Amino acid sequence: MTFKEPTKQKVDVGDGAAIPTKSDRGLFTAWRFAFVGAIGALAYLAWSKPDPYLEIIRFVPDGIAVTFKVTVGAILLALVFGLITGLGRISSNRFFNGLASLYVEVIRGIPLLVQIFYIYYALGRFVKIPDLFSAIIAMAVCYGAYMGEVFRAGIQSIPKGQMEAALSLGMTREQAMGHVILPQAFKVVLPPVGNEFIALLKDSSLVSILAVADLLRRGREYASESFTYFETYTVIALIYLIITLFFSKLIGIMEERINEER
Amino acid sequence: MRMLKSVLMLLAAIAMLSGTAFAAGKKIVVATDATWPPMEMVDKEKKIVGFDIDFLGEVAKAAGFTVEFKNTAWDGIFAGVESGQYDAIISSVTITPERQKKYDFSMPYIDAGQILIVPKAEKGVKLADMKGKKVGAQIGTTGAMEVKKVKGVELKTYDEVGLAFEDMAAGRISGVVCDEPTAIIYALQKAEYKDKFKIVGKPFTKEAYGIVVKKGNKELVELLNKGIKAVKAKKTDVALKKKWLK
Numbered sequence: 001m002t003f004k005e006p007t008k009q010k011v012d013v014g015d016g017a018a019i020p021t022k023s024d025r026g027l028f029t030a031w032r033f034a035f036v037g038a039i040g041a042l043a044y045l046a047w048s049k050p051d052p053y054l055e056i057i058r059f060v061p062d063g064i065a066v067t068f069k070v071t072v073g074a075i076l077l078a079l080v081f082g083l084i085t086g087l088g089r090i091s092s093n094r095f096f097n098g099l100a101s102l103y104v105e106v107i108r109g110i111p112l113l114v115q116i117f118y119i120y121y122a123l124g125r126f127v128k129i130p131d132l133f134s135a136i137i138a139m140a141v142c143y144g145a146y147m148g149e150v151f152r153a154g155i156q157s158i159p160k161g162q163m164e165a166a167l168s169l170g171m172t173r174e175q176a177m178g179h180v181i182l183p184q185a186f187k188v189v190l191p192p193v194g195n196e197f198i199a200l201l202k203d204s205s206l207v208s209i210l211a212v213a214d215l216l217r218r219g220r221e222y223a224s225e226s227f228t229y230f231e232t233y234t235v236i237a238l239i240y241l242i243i244t245l246f247f248s249k250l251i252g253i254m255e256e257r258i259n260e261e262r
Numbered sequence: 263m264r265m266l267k268s269v270l271m272l273l274a275a276i277a278m279l280s281g282t283a284f285a286a287g288k289k290i291v292v293a294t295d296a297t298w299p300p301m302e303m304v305d306k307e308k309k310i311v312g313f314d315i316d317f318l319g320e321v322a323k324a325a326g327f328t329v330e331f332k333n334t335a336w337d338g339i340f341a342g343v344e345s346g347q348y349d350a351i352i353s354s355v356t357i358t359p360e361r362q363k364k365y366d367f368s369m370p371y372i373d374a375g376q377i378l379i380v381p382k383a384e385k386g387v388k389l390a391d392m393k394g395k396k397v398g399a400q401i402g403t404t405g406a407m408e409v410k411k412v413k414g415v416e417l418k419t420y421d422e423v424g425l426a427f428e429d430m431a432a433g434r435i436s437g438v439v440c441d442e443p444t445a446i447i448y449a450l451q452k453a454e455y456k457d458k459f460k461i462v463g464k465p466f467t468k469e470a471y472g473i474v475v476k477k478g479n480k481e482l483v484e485l486l487n488k489g490i491k492a493v494k495a496k497k498t499d500v501a502l503k504k505k506w507l508k
Contacts, residue, residue, distance in 0.1 A: 124432025131418075131434045211398065211420045211429065220337055221419055224402025227364045229341040 035245045042238045052228045056219070056235045063218030064239065070136055070204045070214060075197050077140035082147025087177075089152040100148065107145035113206055115142050120210050135207040143200055150196065154189035155181060187258055194251035198244055205240070215239060289328045290482065291348040292318060292473075295336035297422040299447045300506045301354045304333065313443075313506035314352045317371060318473070320498050325489030337401050337421055340365065343476050350482065351474040354441055356404045366479060367472035368486040371499070375465025376405050377442045379427075379449045384436060387462050389415065395436040398426035404469060405439040424448070431458055441469075443507050 045053040088100025107115065119138035123129055129137070158181050166176035208217035216236060223232035294302045294310060302312040310331045322329045332348050343351055343365065354374070357367050378389055378397075386392050393414035399406035401419035409417040418435055420426040426438045427448050440448075442465045449459040475482045493499055 121428055121432070124429065124434065128433045131429070134434075209421055211418045211425065213418070217419070221401060221406075223341075224337055224419075225360070225407065227340050227344075227361075229338060 031245060031249060034241065035249075038238050038241045038245065042235065042242070045235070052226060052231050053235060055226075056222055056228070056232050059222045060215055060218040060236070060239070063213055063215040064243075066132070066213055067201070067204055067215040067243075069132065070139060070207055070212065071197070071201045073133075073136040074139035074143060074204065075193075075200055077136060078143035078147045078196075078200070079193070081140060081144025082151050085144060085148025086151025086155060089148060090155055104145045104148055107142060112142050112203060113209070116206050116210065131210065131212055135210050135212045138210075139200065139204060139207065142203075143196060147193070147196060150189050150192045151185070154185040154192075157188050158184050190258060191251065191255045194247075194254060198247055198251065201244060201247065202240065287326060287328070289330055290322075290350060291330045291332055292350045292352055293332045293334040293339055293342055293348040294351065294353045295339055296333045297336070297424060298354050298441075298444055300443055301441075302352075313372070313502055314354065314471075316502050316506070317493070317499060318352050320493045320502070321486060321489030323489075324492035324496075325485050327485065327489075335421065336403070340402075340474070343474055346476065349475065349479075350486070354444075354471055355474050356469040357472040358404065358407075361474070364477060365474045366477050366483050367474060368483055369490055370470030370472050371490050371494075372471050372503070374441045374443065374469050374471060376408050376439050376467045376469070377445045377465045378437055378439055378462050379430075379445050379459050380437045380462055381430060381433075381458055382460050384460075384462075386437070389437075389439065389466065392437050396434070397437040397439060398429060398435045399423075399439045400426065403440070404467065405441070408467060409439050427452075427455060427459070431455065446508070 042057070046057055085100045085103060088096045089104065091097045091100070110118075116135070116138045119141055120131075120134050123134050123137065162180055162184070163173075163176055166180045167173070171179070204214060205216040208214050208220065211217070213221075219232045219236040223229045226232075294314060296302045296304045296310045296312070298312075300312055302310060302314045305311045310333055315331065318329055334342060334348070334351075334353075336353065339351055339353060340361075342348055355361070355367075356374070357370060361367070378386075378392075380386060389397070389409065389412050392412070394416075396416045396418050397409045398418045398420055399409050400423045401421060403423075406417060406419050409415055418426070418429075420429070423438070423440050423444060426435065426440075429435050430438055431454070438445075438448075445461055448455055449461050450456065473486050475486070
C-alpha cells in the first residue's frame with residue numbers, strides 16, 4: 001500500500017480584500033498608493049476646507065471606537081461559533097453534523113442585512129440585552145457560519161495520516177484533535193480568518209441600521225443635520241479605507257511570518 | 263442619413279421628456295418618506311396614503327398640476343431634492359432656519375409639535391426628567407434635534423421611527439420623541455404598543471410643516487402657495503384633518 005501525501009493545501013475563503021503579497025513589494029505598490037493617498041486626501045480636505053471637513057472628522061471618532069468594538073467583539077464570538085461549527089461539520093456524530101450543516105446553510109442563504117435586522121429585533125422580543133451587545137451577537141451569528149467553513153477547510157487540509165498516526169499512538173480522537181490536528185489547523189486558518197476580519201470590519205457598517213452609533217451612523221447623523229451628504233460620505237469612505245488598508249497590511253505581514261515559520 | 267434622422271428623433275424625444283417648465287397641467291415629482299403615520303404611510307394595497315398625500319392632491323387640483331409620489335428614505339431625502347431627483351418633498355417637514363438656509367419652503371400648511379412617549383412604568387413627565395437615559399428619535403428630525411439639546415440625555419437615532427418604538431418595546435431605550443400625530447398612532451392605536459406605552463405631557467415645541475423645494479425654485483414655491491391658499495380658503499384642510507388626525 002502506497003501512502004500518498006496530499007499536496008499542501010491553501011485555504012482560500014476571501015472577501016476580495018487585497019492582501020499584499022511579497023511580489024507586490026516596491027515603492028509604488030497599489031497598497032502604498034491607496035494608503036498614503038487616502039491619508040493625504042483626508043488631511044488636504046481638512047486643511048483646505050475646515051468647514052465642514054474638519055468638523056466631520058471631529059464628529060466621528062466615538063463612532064470609530066464603536067466600529068472597533070463591534071468588529072473585535074463579533075470576530076471573537078464568531079471564532080467560537082466557527083470552531084464549534086467547523087468541528088460539527090466534520091463530526092461523525094449525525095446529530096451534531098446535521099445541526100452544524102443546517103446552521104451554515106440557513107445563514108448562508110439569508111442576506112446579512114436581513115439577518116442583522118432579524119436577530120436584533122428577535123433578541124429584543126425575548127431577552128433584555130443592551131443594543132451594542134445585540135449587534136455584536138447578530139454579526140457573530142452571521143460570521144460564525146462562514147468561519148465554520150474556514151475551520152472545516154483548515155482541519156481537512158491537515159493530512160489524514162496525522163490523525164491515523166496519533167490514533168495508532170494510543171491517543172483518543174479528542175486528544176488527537178486537540179493536540180495534533182487543531183494546532184496545525186490554526187496556522188492554516190489564520191490568513192483566511194484575517195481576511196474574514198477585514199470583511200467583518202466593513203460589514204460592521206451594516207449595524208448602523210440598528211441605531212448603533214458606529215462610524216457610518218455618526219456620519220449619517222452629521223449629514224442629516226448639516227445636509228452635507230457628499231462631504232460627509234467622502235470622509236467616511238476615506239476613514240474606512242485607511243482602517244481597512246492598515247489591517248490588510250498587518251494581516252499580510254502576519255501571513256508572511258507564518259509562511260516563513262513553516 | 264437614416265441614422266441621423268433616428269438620432270434627431272431620439273434627441274427630440276429626450277427634450278420633450280425633460281422639459282421642466284411648470285406650465286399648467288405639469289407633473290411634479292414629490293418625495294415622501296411613507297413611514298410616518300398618519301401623515302404619510304403605505305397602506306395594504308401598497309399605495310402611499312396619509313394627510314400630506316391627500317392635502318397635496320387637493321393643492322394640485324387647485325393649482326392645476328399633477329403629482330407623482332416617490333417613496334424615499336428620510337435619511338438623504340433632502341439630498342435628492344438638491345440633486346434634482348424629484349421636485350419637492352412633502353413629508354411632515356418642519357420649517358426650521360437651518361433647513362431654510364439650504365432649501366426653499368412653501369408657506370406653512372399645518373402646525374405640529376414634538377411630544378415624548380415612554381413605557382407605562384416610566385415616571386418622568388418631560389424630556390429633562392430623562393437624564394442618564396437613552397431617548398430615541400428618527401435621524402435628522404426636529405425630534406432628534408430637541409433630544410440633543412437636553413444635556414445628560416443620550417440620543418439614539420433611528421432610520422424609521424417605528425424601529426425606535428420597537429427598540430423601546432424591547433427595553434433598549436426609555437423614551438421616543440416624535441411629532442404628536444405619529445405619537446398618537448404608535449402609543450394609543452397600535453394594538454401591540456397600546457398597553458405598553460403612554461404619551462406624557464403636551465407637545466413641547468411649536469412647529470409648522472412646509473413643502474420643500476430646491477433653493478431658488480421660486481416658480482414652484484409660488485405654484486404650491488397658490489394651491490395651499492386655495493385649499494385653506496375652501497377649508498378642505500379642515501376636513502382632511504378630521505379624516506386623518508383624530
